[in-house]
Each structure stands twice: as structure tokens, then as C-alpha cells.
Amino acid sequence: MRKQDMDKRVTISGLPETPREFGFWMDGGWQGARTLYERISPAHGVPVTRIPVCTVDDLNAAVAAARRAFEDRSWAGLSGADRAGVLLRAADILRQRRDEIAYWEVLENGKPIAQARGEIDHCIACFEVGAGAARMLHGDSFNSLGDGLFGMVLREPVGVVGLITPWNFPFLILCERVPFILASGCTMVVKPSEVTSATTLILGEILAEAGLPKGVYNVVTGSGRTIGQAMAEHPDVDMLSFTGSTGVGRSVVHAAADSNFKKLGLELGGKNPIVVFADADLEDAADGAAFGISFNTGQCCVSSSRLIVDRRVADEFEALVVAKMQKIVVGDPLDEATQIGAITTDAQNATILSYIEKGKAEGAKILTGGAAADLGRGSYITPTLFTGVTRDMSIARDEIFGPVLSSFRFDTTDEAIALANDTVYGLAASVWSKNIDTALTVSRRVRAGRFWVNCIMAGGPEMPLGGFKQSGWGREAGTYGVEEYTQVKSVHVEIGKRNHWIK
Structure with a gap:
């Protein structure tokens, strides 16, 4: 039996006894390579695959x-x-x-x-x-x-x-x-x-x-x-x-x-807004905000990384988001109960942690998270919510690509739209409101290729994907x-x- 066929019989549970070795794929078949790159599982710290360096x-x-x-x-x-x-x-x-x-x-x-x-x-x-x-x-x-x-x-x-x-x-x-x-x-x-x-x-x-x-x-x-x-x-x-x-x-x-x-x-890239109005279902919106920044450990180009919330309900809403974030299960990705797994690379882990430090140094306040989670092996970061963020801060402008959410406040619809558009990016956006006039106004005026109303990261492959601006x-x-x-x-x-x- 060919090595490639034997490798397909791996037990789909636990960790592999030895790394799975691949060729590269060309002209309908496997091709050998002189040099292989060994991938270490970011969650478990053991080698799992060997991939050709073409x-x-x-x-x-x-x-x-x-x-x-x-x-x-x-x-x-x-x-x-x-x-x-x-x-x-x-x-x-x-x-x-x-x-x-x-x-x-x-x-x-x-x-x-x-x-x-x-x-x-x-x-x-x-x-x-x-x-x-x-x-x-x-x-x-x-x-x-x-x-x-x-x-x-x-x-x-x-x-x-x-x-x-x-x-x-x-x-x-x-x-x-x-x-x-x-x-x-x-x-x-x-x-x-x-x-x-x-x-x-x-x-x-x-x-x-x-x-x-x-x-x-x-x-x-x-x-x-x-x-x-x-x-x-x-x-x-x-x-x-x-x-x-x-x-x-x-x-x-x-x-x-x-x-x-x-x-x-x-x-x-994206620095995507989630705009929450006072008339929204705040519990639904809080769950959407926590999910939108934590899914795939925030390593997602359409992550909702900027929370723009109506000042009238901002304190209440941030407390709801904190409560949601603190219930998210961070753990071994092979565990069925886990909702947030490991950060994929050491470099990305260092980048996320550095932005958390920048946020604190620039005067934003952490309401929850803000630290690495020690699970004994692998790189994990707890979902993080900053409040008191201003437009000039690094965490407000840069794509962090991690579970770090920055909260802003607005008083009028025009101000909310201006905050949502205050970025070089235009990949995705979300608005939460039970007022159809408000929801349609925001969805028309915010410049983003994908838009969600009272939902987030919804839809299927029937719909087009892509962005505006940079x-x-x-x-x-x-x-x-x-x-x-x-x-x-x-x-x-x-x-x-x-x-x-x-x-």
C-alpha cells in the first residue's frame, strides 16, 4: 500500500503517532520533494504534518x-x-x-x-x-x-x-x-x-x-x-x-x-464595525458582538472588531458583552466543548498581545480578558473588550486579527455612520436595530462589501464575498x-x- 493511502487511515481522534507526510499535487498526482517543512500543532506542541518546500x-x-x-x-x-x-x-x-x-x-x-x-x-x-x-x-x-x-x-x-x-x-x-x-x-x-x-x-x-x-x-x-x-x-x-x-x-x-x-x-484586511442602537434586542446583539470577535479566535477578516454603541445603553450593553465573553470556552481544539482554540502562529500570538499592551498604554480600559490563557501547552488568548477607545488609538485603526474588541459610543445615526466609515477598510459591517428605517439607512451608507442586519457572519455561498476601499x-x-x-x-x-x- 502506498504511504499516501496508509496515511488516510489515521484515527480521527487524539494526536497522530507520527506526522503525516505529504507530497505536492501536480498534473493529477503526488510529487516528491527534496525538502519538507514540519508543522507543529499550535494547540499541542507536537509535529503533525510534513509538507514539501517547493x-x-x-x-x-x-x-x-x-x-x-x-x-x-x-x-x-x-x-x-x-x-x-x-x-x-x-x-x-x-x-x-x-x-x-x-x-x-x-x-x-x-x-x-x-x-x-x-x-x-x-x-x-x-x-x-x-x-x-x-x-x-x-x-x-x-x-x-x-x-x-x-x-x-x-x-x-x-x-x-x-x-x-x-x-x-x-x-x-x-x-x-x-x-x-x-x-x-x-x-x-x-x-x-x-x-x-x-x-x-x-x-x-x-x-x-x-x-x-x-x-x-x-x-x-x-x-x-x-x-x-x-x-x-x-x-x-x-x-x-x-x-x-x-x-x-x-x-x-x-x-x-x-x-x-x-x-x-x-x-x-478589515476593521469591521458592529453598530448597536438603543432599540435593538440587546441580548441578541451582545451575543452577536461576542461571537463576531471571538469566532476563530478573532483571526477572521470579517471579525467585528469595532463596537459602535448608542450612548444611552452603552454601559448596559458593554456589561452584557462582558458576561457573554466570560462564558466562552477556551480550550483544547480537539475537545467538542471548546469554542475558542489556539492562536495559529507564534508571530500572530505576539502581535495580538502587543496590541493589548498598546491599548492599555494609549489609555483604553479593559473590561474583560486582556491576557494569555495558560492551558499548559499552546498559545491561547482570552476574549478581550476595551472601552474608552478613541479614533486615534492603534487598537481602533489597525487590524489586530485576534479576539480584541474596541468599544466606541455615538449619539446620532449620522455619528454612528461616520464612525463606522472611519477606516481605510470596507470588508464587512453589522447593524442591530428593530427600526427598519434605521437598519436600511445604515446598511446603505456604511461602505462595506458584506452587511448583516440583526445577525453576523450569516449567509451562504450563493451570495458574493468581497470588500470596498483597501x-x-x-x-x-x-x-x-x-x-x-x-x-x-x-x-x-x-x-x-x-x-x-x-x-
């Missing part, structure tokens, strides 16, 4: 495989119905391997096992929605050009797509893109974060079993500085989708411009997410005899 030559070979698969029409030439069939089979296999994929997400990322399984369910839905979108993708026609001319607008796949994904939601963000890229007829090369690569590699095996032609989905693992930069600069990558920080996104824009002006899709370009998921990976072509068909220019 070279630029490996990337070039993967791009070449994707190019061959695109040009031979083995995928792009299929009907939408045939592409949908592959995506639906992939969804079925994901159901069968749900617990296994969730397990490796937990070990590499540190997120709670119950959360990880919920994310896989969302991923299954992404493949099902992508299958429907593959069948519905269409262009347009213009029968208004006169009797002698007929016009068509075609949507064609953009070509070879490079996909760079982050460590906070390794499989979820991957699956909010891959089915829709495939639905468009494109081929791809994926570079996951070097610390959370396992499930991206496993997807290659799943897609092959589902019937995806070889070379359509390829995975090259390694560092962003080496593989990610080379992908952004690669002249034979037609489009690049990047999810990560705004700073790195800016460097991706420069790299794309300096190479082949490739099309870009960018989902970047939160990115383009949209992922749903029909919009398929169209993002197409080019529009105008076709003119002359009818009858040409009216000759040369007499």
Missing part, C-alpha cells in the same frame, strides 16, 4: 501543467453540465471525508473541532452552488444592431488562475474559490499557507477521484516570499486570486503590473464569483451580402 522550478512545472490542461480543452471544452457533475461528485466525497479534513484543519490551524466540521459543511455547499453556477453561466445577445448585424457577448474562462490562500481558514477560503473557478472552465495552481497546507493537498486527491482531468488543479507548497511572489510575477498565470493582508496585497498589485498585467482578485478588488462565490474568472468577448455576425467599401 522550488520555483516546481511552480513553473505546475503552471505548465495547468496551461496544458487549459489549452487541450479537457476541462474548458466540457459542457456546464459535465463540469457540474464533477463538482457534485466532489461534494459527495467531501461528505464522506468530512471528519478527516476537519481533523487536519484542527491540528494545523488550532481551531475547535466543532467549528472545523461546520466549515467543511459550508465547503460542501460551495461545491454544490458552484455546480449550479456552472450550468447557469451564460453571455448575452444583441438583436438591436439592425437587420444586417447580430451581436453576441460570450463569457470565456480567463485561463490559468493562481490562487494564494491564508492560514486562518485554510479549507473554507479555498472552497469559496475553487468550485467557482472550476465552474468557469479555468485551470489553477494553488499556493496555501506553508503552516496550513494539508487540506489543500487533500483536495487534489478528492477532485481527481471526482473525475477532474489531470492538470486542472495543482498545489505547490512553500513560503509566500518565494512561491507566492513567483506566482504573482509569473507571465503565464492569467489571473491571481489572493487572500491576505492589505500590505501583502499591495505588493501583489505591483508584481502583477510588472509582469503581464494579470487580472487580480483581492480579499484583504479591503480588496472583485467578488468571490455565487454567480458573481464564477463571472470574476471569465473574460467578456463581443462577437459580431454580419447577415447577408456585405456593403462594399471599395466600389
Whole structure:
């Protein structure tokens, strides 16, 4: 039995006896690598996976495989119905391997096992929605050009797509893109974060079993500085989708411009407001605020990290949020009861703790949390609420990417909207009010790509994802997410005899 097949038999409980060793995925199969990176579980401090450290030559070979698969029409030439069939089979296999994929997400990322399984369910839905979108993708026609001319607008796949994904939601963000890229007829090369690569590699095996032609989905693992930069600069990558920080996104824009002006899709940072009015259901809103900043340990680009609350109820509401935060279960992510797991990297743990210290030094007051949780091993931080925050503070302006919530107060709707928009970002926002006029006014005037009214982080892959301002370009998921990976072509068909220019 092959080593790769043996590794699939791992018991989905406890810690692995030895790290699972992967190749990288290219041209429909596993490829060996000279050098491996050993990933230590951020929650348990033991090695869990060994992942290839690929070279630029490996990337070039993967791009070449994707190019061959695109040009031979083995995928792009299929009907939408045939592409949908592959995506639906992939969804079925994901159901069968749900617990296994969730397990490796937990070990590499540190997120709670119950959360990880919920994310896989969302991923299954992404493949099902992508299958429907593959069948519905269409262009347009213009029968208004006169009797002698007929016009068509075609949507064609953009070509070879490079996909760079982050460590906070390794499989979820991957699956909010891959089915829709495939639905468009494109081929791809994926570079996951070097610390959370396992499930991206496993997807290659799943897609092959589902019937995806070889070379359509390829995975090259390694560092962003080496593989990610080379992908952004690669002249034979037609489009690049990047999810990560705004700073790195800016460097991706420069790299794309300096190479082949490739099309870009960018989902970047966020400093997202949650606006709570006095007429809201305050208990519901408090639960939403605590969830919105604590989910995935706050390592979430759409985390609601700025609480903007009506001054008339601010003290009462902050007390409700504190009570909610203090009940959140922080613990071993393999424990079913855990709601907050480990911080994914040592560097991120240090960053979050440094911002907590900055908040205190700049004069904000901690109402709860504000410290590391000592569980004997791993890096954990308790959910933290600051009050008395002003617009100029670091915790008010910077994306912390951790469970740190800053509270502001407002007196009027206009002031609440101004506070919500007082950021370079525009990824997501939430408003809580039982007054429909208030809720619609705020949702229209706050500049954010995703908006929730009396809810938070709700919705499914039918709806588009993306941001305003420095939160990115383009949209992922749903029909919009398929169209993002197409080019529009105008076709003119002359009818009858040409009216000759040369007499």
C-alpha cells in the first residue's frame, strides 16, 4: 500500500503517532520533494504534518501543467453540465471525508473541532452552488444592431488562475474559490499557507477521484516570499486570486503590473464595525458582538472588531458583552466543548498581545480578558473588550486579527455612520436595530462589501464575498464569483451580402 493511502487511515481522534507526510499535487498526482517543512500543532506542541518546500522550478512545472490542461480543452471544452457533475461528485466525497479534513484543519490551524466540521459543511455547499453556477453561466445577445448585424457577448474562462490562500481558514477560503473557478472552465495552481497546507493537498486527491482531468488543479507548497511572489510575477498565470493582508496585497498589485498585467482578485484586511442602537434586542446583539470577535479566535477578516454603541445603553450593553465573553470556552481544539482554540502562529500570538499592551498604554480600559490563557501547552488568548477607545488609538485603526474588541459610543445615526466609515477598510459591517428605517439607512451608507442586519457572519455561498476601499478588488462565490474568472468577448455576425467599401 502506498504511504499516501496508509496515511488516510489515521484515527480521527487524539494526536497522530507520527506526522503525516505529504507530497505536492501536480498534473493529477503526488510529487516528491527534496525538502519538507514540519508543522507543529499550535494547540499541542507536537509535529503533525510534513509538507514539501517547493522550488520555483516546481511552480513553473505546475503552471505548465495547468496551461496544458487549459489549452487541450479537457476541462474548458466540457459542457456546464459535465463540469457540474464533477463538482457534485466532489461534494459527495467531501461528505464522506468530512471528519478527516476537519481533523487536519484542527491540528494545523488550532481551531475547535466543532467549528472545523461546520466549515467543511459550508465547503460542501460551495461545491454544490458552484455546480449550479456552472450550468447557469451564460453571455448575452444583441438583436438591436439592425437587420444586417447580430451581436453576441460570450463569457470565456480567463485561463490559468493562481490562487494564494491564508492560514486562518485554510479549507473554507479555498472552497469559496475553487468550485467557482472550476465552474468557469479555468485551470489553477494553488499556493496555501506553508503552516496550513494539508487540506489543500487533500483536495487534489478528492477532485481527481471526482473525475477532474489531470492538470486542472495543482498545489505547490512553500513560503509566500518565494512561491507566492513567483506566482504573482509569473507571465503565464492569467489571473491571481489572493487572500491576505492589505500590505501583502499591495505588493501583489505591483508584481502583477510588472509582469503581464494579470487580472487580480483581492480579499484583504478589515476593521469591521458592529453598530448597536438603543432599540435593538440587546441580548441578541451582545451575543452577536461576542461571537463576531471571538469566532476563530478573532483571526477572521470579517471579525467585528469595532463596537459602535448608542450612548444611552452603552454601559448596559458593554456589561452584557462582558458576561457573554466570560462564558466562552477556551480550550483544547480537539475537545467538542471548546469554542475558542489556539492562536495559529507564534508571530500572530505576539502581535495580538502587543496590541493589548498598546491599548492599555494609549489609555483604553479593559473590561474583560486582556491576557494569555495558560492551558499548559499552546498559545491561547482570552476574549478581550476595551472601552474608552478613541479614533486615534492603534487598537481602533489597525487590524489586530485576534479576539480584541474596541468599544466606541455615538449619539446620532449620522455619528454612528461616520464612525463606522472611519477606516481605510470596507470588508464587512453589522447593524442591530428593530427600526427598519434605521437598519436600511445604515446598511446603505456604511461602505462595506458584506452587511448583516440583526445577525453576523450569516449567509451562504450563493451570495458574493468581497470588500470596498483597501479591503480588496472583485467578488468571490455565487454567480458573481464564477463571472470574476471569465473574460467578456463581443462577437459580431454580419447577415447577408456585405456593403462594399471599395466600389
